[in-house]
Amino acid sequence: xxxxxxxxxxxxxxxxxxxxxxxxxxxxxxxxxxxxxxxxxxxxxxxxxxxxxxxxxxxxxxxxxxxxxxxxxxxxxxxxxxxxxxxxxxxxxxxxxxxxxxxx
Amino acid sequence: xxxxxxxxxxxxxxxxxxxxxxxxxxxxxxxxxxxxxxxxxxxxxxxxxxxxxxxxxxxxxxxxxxxxxxxxxxxxxxxxxxxxxxxxxxxxxxxxxxxxxxxxxxxxxxxxxxxxxxxxxxxxxxxxxxxxxxxxxxxxxxxxxxxxxxxxxxxxxxxxxxxxxxxxxxxxxxxxxxxxxxxxxxxxxxxxxxxxxxxxxxxxxxxxxxxxxxxxxxxxxxxxxxxxxxxxxxxxxxxxxxxxxxxxxxxxxxxxxxxxxxxxxxxxxxxxxxxxxxxxxxxxxxxxxxxxxxxxxxxxxxxxxxxxxxxxxxxxxxxxxxxxxxxxxxxxxxxxxxxxxxxxxxxxxxxxxxxxxxxxxxxxxxxxxxxxxxxxxxxxxxxxxxxxxxxxxxxxxxxxxxxxxxxxxxxxxxxxxxxxxxxxxxxxxxxxxxxxxxxxxxxxxxxxxxxxxxxxxxxxxxx
Numbered sequence: 001x002x003x004x005x006x007x008x009x010x011x012x013x014x015x016x017x018x019x020x021x022x023x024x025x026x027x028x029x030x031x032x033x034x035x036x037x038x039x040x041x042x043x044x045x046x047x048x049x050x051x052x053x054x055x056x057x058x059x060x061x062x063x064x065x066x067x068x069x070x071x072x073x074x075x076x077x078x079x080x081x082x083x084x085x086x087x088x089x090x091x092x093x094x095x096x097x098x099x100x101x102x103x104x
Numbered sequence: 105x106x107x108x109x110x111x112x113x114x115x116x117x118x119x120x121x122x123x124x125x126x127x128x129x130x131x132x133x134x135x136x137x138x139x140x141x142x143x144x145x146x147x148x149x150x151x152x153x154x155x156x157x158x159x160x161x162x163x164x165x166x167x168x169x170x171x172x173x174x175x176x177x178x179x180x181x182x183x184x185x186x187x188x189x190x191x192x193x194x195x196x197x198x199x200x201x202x203x204x205x206x207x208x209x210x211x212x213x214x215x216x217x218x219x220x221x222x223x224x225x226x227x228x229x230x231x232x233x234x235x236x237x238x239x240x241x242x243x244x245x246x247x248x249x250x251x252x253x254x255x256x257x258x259x260x261x262x263x264x265x266x267x268x269x270x271x272x273x274x275x276x277x278x279x280x281x282x283x284x285x286x287x288x289x290x291x292x293x294x295x296x297x298x299x300x301x302x303x304x305x306x307x308x309x310x311x312x313x314x315x316x317x318x319x320x321x322x323x324x325x326x327x328x329x330x331x332x333x334x335x336x337x338x339x340x341x342x343x344x345x346x347x348x349x350x351x352x353x354x355x356x357x358x359x360x361x362x363x364x365x366x367x368x369x370x371x372x373x374x375x376x377x378x379x380x381x382x383x384x385x386x387x388x389x390x391x392x393x394x395x396x397x398x399x400x401x402x403x404x405x406x407x408x409x410x411x412x413x414x415x416x417x418x419x420x421x422x423x424x425x426x427x428x429x430x431x432x433x434x435x436x437x438x439x440x441x442x443x444x445x446x447x448x449x450x451x452x453x454x455x456x457x458x459x460x461x462x463x464x465x466x467x468x469x470x471x472x473x474x475x476x477x478x479x480x481x482x483x484x485x486x487x488x489x490x491x492x493x494x495x496x497x498x499x500x501x502x503x504x505x506x507x508x509x510x511x512x513x514x515x516x517x518x519x520x521x522x523x524x525x526x527x528x529x530x531x532x533x534x535x536x537x538x539x540x541x542x543x544x545x546x547x548x549x550x551x552x553x554x555x556x557x558x559x560x561x562x563x564x565x566x567x
Contacts, residue, residue, distance in 0.1 A: 005227060008337050011345050015333075018128055019353025026135040028365065028449040028474060031358060032193070032456035033144075037134045038355055039201050039325050041127050041147055044347040045332045046174075047120075047158045048211040048339050052218075053173070054164035061214050062166065066173050068210035073177025075204035080148050081185035082196050083134075087141040089190075089463035 033086045040079025046072035112162060119157035120343035126150025127347050131354055154343055190464045191424050194457065195253040198321050201328055202246025208331035208348075209239030209301075213294065215338050222289045229289065231337040233282045236294065237301045239331035242324045244305030249317050249324065252309070259317075262310040268375070274304050308374070316373045318450070318457070319362045323370075326355025365449035366511055394529070394541055396548040399556065402523055403563025405547070406432075409486035411442045413478065415514050416462070419492015419527060419553050421452045426465040428557035429491060433467070435564045444471050446478035446488075446514050448496035479515050488519035492526070492553045498538045506536060522546040525556045 026034055049072040053065030126146045133143020159167065181200075188196055212235030252259050281297040284290070312320050329351025336344025363370050406412060414429060433443045445462060452458035459472055473481070482488060490497055497516040500506040516522050517540050524541060526548060540546060549556050 004340060005337075008340070008342070008345055011342055012333060012337075012349050015346050015349035016353040019131070019350040020357050022128060022132045022350075023135050023354040023357060026358070026361070027137065028361075029447070029456045029459040029472070030135060030137060030140060031362065031449075032197075032460060033140055034131070034134045035322050035325055035355070035358060036193075036197050037140075037144055037147065038131060038329070038351045038358075039197055039204070040144075040151075041130065041347050042201075042204050042208075042325070042329045042332045042351040044123070044127070044151065044154060044343060045204055045207045045211060045335060046151075047154050048332070048335045048341060048344050049207050050155070050158045050164070050170050051161060051339055051341070052211050052214045053166050053170055054161060055218070056166060056214070057218065061218050062169065064210050064214045064217075065166070066169055068207045068214065069170055069173035070177045071203040071210070072207035073174045074181040075200050075207060076151055077178050077181040078185045078196065078200035079204075080144065080151070081182060082193065082200065083144050084141070085185070085190075086193065086460050087144060089460055 033083055036079060036083040036086060040076060040083055043072055043076035043079050046076050048072075112160065116157050116160065117342070119153050120341070123150035123154035123157075123343050124346035126153075127350055131350060189424070190426075190461055191421055192254075193460065194318060194321065195250050198246045198249040198253060198317075198324070201321065201325050202243045202250065205239045205242025205246065205324070205328040205331055207239075208328060208335050209236050209243060209298070211335045212236045212239065212331075212338060213298065215335075216294055217291055226286055228338060229286055230282075231334050233285055233294070233297065235331050235334035235338060236298055237278060237282070238327050238334060240298055240301035241305040241308070242328040242331060244302045245309045245324050245327075246305075246321070248306050248309040249321055252317055259313065261313045267307075267311060271304075271307050274300060274307055278304060311375075312373065319359060319366070319370075319373050322355060322359040322362055323374075326352050326359060329353075329355055362450065368511070392542050394548055395544075395546065396550060399549060399559035400563045400567075402547060402549050403560055404567050405521065405523065406436060406441075406487060406489070406560065407439060407564050407567045409436075409441055409520075411481075411485045412436055412444075412487045412489055413482055413485045413516070413519060414443060414445045415451075415488060415490045415493050415497060415516055416445065416447070416458055417451050417491065417493020417496055419494075419525070421457065421461055421492070423492065423553035425491065425554035425557050426461040426467075428554050428561065430462070430465040430467050431561050432557050432564065433471075435561055439564070444473050444478065444481070446475065446482070446516075447472055448475050448493070448514050449512075451493060451496055475512060475514055482515045483518040485519040486521065488516040488522045490516055490522060490524045491557070494526075494538055495536075497540060498536070499540055500536060500538070508536065516540065517543065520545070524548045525553050526550060527552060 049068035053069050056062040056065045127150055130143040130147035133139040185196060212232045216232045251257050278300050281293055281300060285293045309320060329348045333345050333348030333352060336348055363373060436443050447458050462472060495508055497514050498508060499517055501508045501511045501513045522540060522545055524546060
């Protein structure tokens with residue numbers, strides 16, 4: 001496994017199978033939270049954005065990297081918060097529910 | 105000195121591996137109603153570990169800038185996602201997906217210009233180009249999806265003559281550009297590729313009708329995942345490859361599941377824009393009589409039922425009538441009437457969206473029946489109350505030759521009588537007429553779903 005491309009390719013191919021396997025049985029009521037949750041997970045691009053900004057040497061790279069970190073942060077915090085909000089609505093028991101959302 | 109650097113690198117890799125594992129377990133958790141929330145927390149933990157570890161990357165500069173960018177992102181992102189109304193959820197998912205795609209594209213671009221591409225292996229340049237192409241398409245596509253869902257432009261398909269030809273040319277141009285950059289390593293061409301990808305994202309999404317946008321968002325979500333994976337290849341970062349590919353693969357599967365629920369193929373949704381094409385055939389029909397009644401009359405029908413099935417749809421989501429429908433159900437139950445909700449897999453704006461909305465209105469979880477559970481019970485119902493749904497109860501789906509042929513539907517027509525709350529006689533997103541509207545056991549109540557329901561609550565309460 002001296003060739004890094006082969007290592008990455010291995011990880012890539014195995015991840016495809018894992019990705020298909022883990023969600024093969026999802027009730028349709030969870031489709032939206034699942035989409036939202038996986039949306040948050042691809043926010044991991046924040047790691048790549050940080051590396052790019054952290055290694056930027058020119059102004060152009062710094063600006064691009066800065067915007068990338070900003071966008072990726074939005075993806076992460078927005079994705080997790082929205083997912084949590086959706087799931088929070090399923091969680092509470094019928095009897096002791098409090099109205100958490102102010103639906104205007 | 106070297107030893108410490110290696111050790112640090114190993115710890116970093118282990119942190120990323122940990123994050124990758126949490127993401128897998130999170131997706132697994134999200135597939136189960138009981139563990140879903142824990143799954144989400146687990147992913148958050150993994151993300152926090154990955155981010156913290158990245159701060160300890162050797163030779164990481166501009167730490168202040170990184171923190172500032174994160175702070176700005178959090179200040180915008182957290183309040184937005186906390187306080188936006190539940191009905192606007194699909195738009196939010198679209199926009200948060202789009203920014204992720206944008207970030208992935210930027211990472212790839214920056215990698216390209218920071219190294220001399222001529223010194224890089226062809227496959228590295230190819231990964232960069234794919235990252236830019238896919239990430240940008242996801243970004244601009246999500247932006248258009250957001251604008252459509254937010255109703256800043258029409259939700260109807262936007263088509264023009266020669267659209268398919270134009271899209272095909274755009275795709276060919278993109279491929280030609282990729283080949284050209286691989287050969288010449290020209291940065292200028294990369295910027296052109298960026299612009300073309302941006303246009304492709306818009307061009308692909310514009311002809312897609314509002315009802316199909318959820319499928320599209322799911323597809324764009326998968327695309328962003330792949331763009332992230334491409335960036336991971338470029339940067340040589342395993343957690344990006346693992347997380348990006350996981351989302352890409354599971355997102356694609358989820359997209360296909362949604363298509364299946366609608367009885368259509370992905371190609372059909374992406375390329376046919378059938379809503380606009382078939383709408384004319386529905387509208388061309390002769391005016392046929394329908395029976396409509398006042399809220400008072402319908403209140404009486406409901407009050408004398410013993411079992412009522414509520415079939416909510418897109419119109420309920422648009423009118424934000426989820427609280428009103430719960431009140432009506434409460435009123436009926438107070439009279440000893442059995443009420444349940446029959447949820448079509450694609451009811452609302454996203455699969456499962458209706459469940460989230462009704463859960464928000466404190467509708468007990470066990471009253472929400474999925475289509476397969478609900479259908480056998482419909483023949484025992486005295487009334488099927490259809491609120492803002494149309495295509496999902498259209499019997500034409502059972503016959504051949506209709507655009508929705510083969511789509512599973514809720515058997516509203518098997519109930520003793522059918523009540524439609526509708527805004528107008530306009531057909532649903534499939535653009536076809538619904539025979540059930542003209543059925544002799546059907547009664548219509550025209551108006552905004554929320555207003556109609558409020559009136560019904562009053563009349564049921566009075567009778």
